Amino acid sequence: MRQYIFHNTISKRKILRFAGIFSIISLIGLIVFLFIPELLMARPGGGQSYSGGSGSSGGDGIAGLIIWLILQLPPQISIPLIIVIIVFYYFKNKKEKGHEVTIASNPTYANKFNEFNNIEQSLEQFKQKDPDFSRLLFWDFVSSIYHKYYSYIGKPDFKNIKPFIAPYIWEQVQNNPLNKQTDISEIVIGNINFISVFEDEKYTGIVVDIKSNYTKTKEGKSTRFVLTERWMFNRKKGILSKPPEEMRDLKCPNCGAPADFNDAGECQYCNTFITAGEMQWSVNQITIIKQEVFNTKGLAHYEQEIGTDYPTVISPVINTYITAFVQKHKLKDWDSYWQSFTDNIAYKYFSEIYDAWSEMQWQKVRHLLSDRLYESYNFWIEAYKREHLQNRLDNLSIKKIDMAAIETDKYYEAFTVRIFASCYDYVVNREGKIIGGSKKKARYFSEYWTFMRRSGVDFKESEFSLHNCPNCGAPADKMGQAAVCEYCGAKISNGDFSWILTRIVQDEEYTS
Numbered sequence: 001m002r003q004y005i006f007h008n009t010i011s012k013r014k015i016l017r018f019a020g021i022f023s024i025i026s027l028i029g030l031i032v033f034l035f036i037p038e039l040l041m042a043r044p045g046g047g048q049s050y051s052g053g054s055g056s057s058g059g060d061g062i063a064g065l066i067i068w069l070i071l072q073l074p075p076q077i078s079i080p081l082i083i084v085i086i087v088f089y090y091f092k093n094k095k096e097k098g099h100e101v102t103i104a105s106n107p108t109y110a111n112k113f114n115e116f117n118n119i120e121q122s123l124e125q126f127k128q129k130d131p132d133f134s135r136l137l138f139w140d141f142v143s144s145i146y147h148k149y150y151s152y153i154g155k156p157d158f159k160n161i162k163p164f165i166a167p168y169i170w171e172q173v174q175n176n177p178l179n180k181q182t183d184i185s186e187i188v189i190g191n192i193n194f195i196s197v198f199e200d201e202k203y204t205g206i207v208v209d210i211k212s213n214y215t216k217t218k219e220g221k222s223t224r225f226v227l228t229e230r231w232m233f234n235r236k237k238g239i240l241s242k243p244p245e246e247m248r249d250l251k252c253p254n255c256g257a258p259a260d261f262n263d264a265g266e267c268q269y270c271n272t273f274i275t276a277g278e279m280q281w282s283v284n285q286i287t288i289i290k291q292e293v294f295n296t297k298g299l300a301h302y303e304q305e306i307g308t309d310y311p312t313v314i315s316p317v318i319n320t321y322i323t324a325f326v327q328k329h330k331l332k333d334w335d336s337y338w339q340s341f342t343d344n345i346a347y348k349y350f351s352e353i354y355d356a357w358s359e360m361q362w363q364k365v366r367h368l369l370s371d372r373l374y375e376s377y378n379f380w381i382e383a384y385k386r387e388h389l390q391n392r393l394d395n396l397s398i399k400k401i402d403m404a405a406i407e408t409d410k411y412y413e414a415f416t417v418r419i420f421a422s423c424y425d426y427v428v429n430r431e432g433k434i435i436g437g438s439k440k441k442a443r444y445f446s447e448y449w450t451f452m453r454r455s456g457v458d459f460k461e462s463e464f465s466l467h468n469c470p471n472c473g474a475p476a477d478k479m480g481q482a483a484v485c486e487y488c489g490a491k492i493s494n495g496d497f498s499w500i501l502t503r504i505v506q507d508e509e510y511t512s
Helices: 015-033 057-070 075-097 109-129 135-152 156-162 167-174 177-182 318-327 334-358 361-366 370-385
Strands: 183-197 201-219 221-236 282-293 389-409 412-428 432-435 443-454 500-506
Touching: 015 135, 109 183, 135 183, 135 201, 135 221, 135 370, 135 412, 156 167, 156 282, 167 282, 177 183, 183 370, 201 334, 318 334, 318 389, 334 361, 334 412, 334 443, 361 370, 361 500, 370 500
Parallel strands: none
Antiparallel strands: 183 201, 201 221, 221 282, 389 412, 412 432, 412 443, 443 500
16 A cells, blocks of 8 residues: 655744644645545555555544634634644544554655665675575565464464564563454565664564554454554574575474474473574564554545656665676576566566456466465455455556566575556446546556565576466466465475565565
8 A cells, every 4th residue: 555644844914924824724734644544546566555544433524623713713823723733633643543643755765765775785784694594584484473473362372472472572462361352364464674684782683564454353343454563573693594494484493393382482392492582583572653444445546656756776786696696597698688587577477467456366376476465465356356346457568677686595586676667547346437547547657576486496487488387387277375286286486486476566665
């Protein structure tokens, strides 16, 4: 979801008259910010990411009343009143909803570029100390523990993640009686963004922001929430990262068996007591930055693209990785390989995935997507279906593709490309009536797409078929929800046989 935060500024005869006019304008902007639900966009990469807006419950009436009252007041009173309203709403919202309200302008390209560079350099420095670290596997680990944390809350299985969360978090969850009355399900994770990497005397830490949504059921009433959370992970200094099979799902960090611990944190296979952060990453802090109630009224709402005119954010170490990639795969030159990748992977995946979205047949591209990406956008396909809506993307045209980043680690290779495209982007109801977007005016946009595959895979891009299993060559028509080929039994969505798409990020949200 594109999250738009409106920037408001609150800054004798002519001066007072100007101040009065300015105060009214500011108040209107404030009311828009406080009471009007967030705006969404369509397209798989351009909207429906993890929010459907929030209910305003009488907001229009309150806003109208406040405007009327302010119009009756002189600026000497109205300006202080505006300040009081801002302060009051901030603390009221923080107390009742448990999340911060931020009034800020859209980030500039320079700010985003500096932030990106800082994070990338920190990760590169960290990889020098831990050559087994994989950004892609860390995303999988975060996704796994996030799912289990929320789905296990209030249940006996919660003990199985004790070695992966700080003791004080464990105690807070276990001692909260409300957790036993609440069930959290249908957990969908969208983007996971790196925020910082740091070290102290004993531990290494990584902070990420997680965008997600889930359904919370209490006393028979279910409510779906959309969230942005900041999770801090730490691990004892000097520890090397675990291999893929121990990062994709939670395993005992001592013996590698499936997570099965007692309340004291003792592994039931090797009888080892596991202390959080001593042998594997553990969650040390959880902060809910934003939380809203999900609804579907934004599914057909459109807003102007942000960031399409930004220069492409290019990794500061891209040339180093290009050289390493060429040498590793014994390529004649980079340019010819890049052309083959864009022609046979980026262009074809983009067209196939957007066609599947537009036709609401997401299962057709199951074998081209990582598990997390498939699940997150499948949620929105189902949301459209429940509302009897369809997001049509006609006349899709790719304008150009830029290389943004390359990363290789011990286990995986990843390419991040920026794709510039246009299409007629609109939403129709069951009668075929257009209720959002336009069938006449093309929408221009760009997105960052990240592809990954297992290191050592040399499947020629020119020989890749979108419609066949990359392992056995059989038709890719029987993959199922788990992306396991029914002909050969291979799981395709891990990138073990060919490139898969693992991430779609908008211009204004793109970070590490």
